[in-house]
Amino acid sequence: MPIHVAIDDKKATITPRGNLDRSIGRAFRESYELLLCRQRVDRIDVDLGAVDYVDSSALGYLLILREKTEDAEITVRLVNSQGIVRALLEMAGFHQLFAVR
DSSP, X not given: OOEXXXXXXXEEEEEEOXXXXXXXXXXXXXXXXHHHXXXXXXXXXXXXXXXXXXXXXXXXXXXXXXXXXXXXXXXXXXXXXXXXXXXXXXXXXXXXXXXXX
16 A cells, blocks of 8 residues: 655645555554654644555554654645545544544
């Protein structure tokens, strides 16, 4: 699954495609670690518009991202979630942990 990262001023967008599952764990982690090490951003949006499904391991990856950004005072938002992806995020209570748009 390709993961695209774009940076615009102090906002970064991570855009995964397809199924967000354990098979992309390393690529997802590398995408945000690069941002945290080399770039100074205030916000990271994870654009879920092209994601068809999210499994429990991917939810864990999102929680790790949140944990790593909390100390750096970087806001993480989950954006463009739809259908089953949005339902899974709500069932998991992610709307209480992240801004879900």
